[in-house]
Amino acid sequence: MSDGQDHDLLAAEYVLGALEGEERREAERRLAVDPMFARSVAAWQQRLTPLASHAAPMSPPTDLWQRIEARIAPAATADIVPLRRRVRFWQGTTAGALAIAASLAAFIVLRQPPPPRVAVLSPLVGGAPVLMAQAETNDRLVVRPTTAIAVPTDKDLELWALPQGETRPRSLGVLPPSGRQLTAQLAPNTQLLVSLEPKGGSPTGQPTGPVLYGGWLTAAESPRG
């Protein structure tokens, strides 16, 4: 069906959207591994996209932006905001409590000098976040799973840092599914990636298996904000 000379037509059928079942999965597999096929897909996408004009623009549900924002926002904000509310609560009670509030606020500020950076790592193919990473100013990076991650017994996950504008990620080592703390200096705009590698990590120093999850390190909301 999809021999060499027909790869461009398979790409066309894939872009058209008519493929289903095994044929569709086959096209997706090729897209991931075959650069020539990927180029064909991109070219067909460019050719056929004007057809999308047949679908009239429609107003999305009003809460859609909030749903999207919740998915991309640094999840650590959720931990920090309640602390701020606690501060406000204490401030609103008695004068004596003010001192506690002040020390609590000082504690927050001292404990987290400038805001830490966080990354939410989600499957690159789309889906719910799988890992959370927090980078602190002392170069400490804490990565923890937000859900159970199954790794084949003969494989390991490996964590990579890819600063913006660079093309070769730097290995931050093997990542146990239970998470890990490590020390790493990370540029301001850095993407964290997780790939599936042979046991013990990539033998080449670059990802050799599929890159499963990724996310950008962005500044969390400042507690003093």
Place this chain on the structure above:
Amino acid sequence: MSATAQIPQADDTEALVHRCAGGDQAAFRQLYDRWGSRLYGIALRITRQAVLAADATQEAFVQIWQQAHRFDPDRGGPEAWLIGIVRYRALDIVRRHAREVPGYEPEDRADDAPDALTRLVSTAEGAALHRCMDQLGQDRRQLVVMAFVDGLSHSELAERLKVPLGTVKSWIRRSLMSLRECLAA
């Protein structure tokens, strides 16, 4: 040009995508403001259910944010990239849900909606595609639109047109070959 005022300009969109790649959330919001209704409309046409269309659009924007750095202008414009993402997310959803709305008939309005035509021919590429689509003839043209715009699969098309699966597949292949030839000319 008032007819195209609603269509986001490709240059601006490309700049916004690049800013998203740098983690600029304000640019992402602008991208949503410009493209949200367009992408949602595309997803709705494929999924036919508001809830599923919202899910597809949400997944698409999350993917756009996360993969903005992978957008490669050498491979095509930002419009094709954005629309491609929402279409695949919507198709994922309908192929998974296997069309839970039996008996749904896509509207046969594809070729005659005047504003659709205005949008289609508002770019050089769109005008060329329109010309080549015309050469396919009404039936084949409708087939291509039902697949691309309504997201109907080979077997759904066969069922709807009451022709064997193999026939639909060969019609589509011939239509695509003819489009490729016409667009290259």
